[in-house]
Amino acid sequence: MNIKKTEKQTLGIKISIEENEIEVGRAWLYLVYNDLHQEPYGLLEDVFVSETARGQGFGNELLKSAIEEAKKRGCYKLIGTSRKSRENVHSWYKKLGFEDYGLEFRMDLLK
Numbered sequence: 001m002n003i004k005k006t007e008k009q010t011l012g013i014k015i016s017i018e019e020n021e022i023e024v025g026r027a028w029l030y031l032v033y034n035d036l037h038q039e040p041y042g043l044l045e046d047v048f049v050s051e052t053a054r055g056q057g058f059g060n061e062l063l064k065s066a067i068e069e070a071k072k073r074g075c076y077k078l079i080g081t082s083r084k085s086r087e088n089v090h091s092w093y094k095k096l097g098f099e100d101y102g103l104e105f106r107m108d109l110l111k
Contacts, residue, residue, distance in 0.1 A: 008033045011040075015065050017049075017058050024053035027062045029069055042070035042078040063096050 010032050017025040027047040031040040044066055049059045063080075070078045081104050082089045090100065 013069060015062055015069065017062060019053065025049040025058040025062050027066050029066045031070075031073055031075065037076050039074045039076045042066070042073070042075040044078065044080040047080070059092065060096070063093075067096075 010030055013029045013031070015027045015029060016023050025048060028045045030043040030045060032043055033040045044063075047059070047062065049062070067078060078098075080093050080098055082093065094100070
């Protein structure tokens with residue numbers, strides 16, 4: 001058996017919203033390249049709106065901006081993950097056009 005490793009570059013784009021020069025929301029869009037497709041796929045990570053700013057549309061604007069950026073960058077799909085217990089977040093993703101597609105399996109490596 002011969003295991004070969006090849007590196008591919010991944011690009012991270014931080015999208016943030018500020019109110020009075022204070023960040024009230026953020027999302028990271030990662031463009032991930034692999035050998036399955038010529039185009040990258042987008043991965044949303046660290047989507048967050050501060051508790052005092054929730055319910056004001058900031059999250060919607062963050063996700064809309066991330067979706068548009070992923071389209072602009074030629075992504076063939078966009079993945080957003082959420083813990084199973086966050087049903088309100090799942091509903092929010094679905095409202096914005098995401099589909100419940102599968103499971104995420106995770107292994108924490110730093111403990």
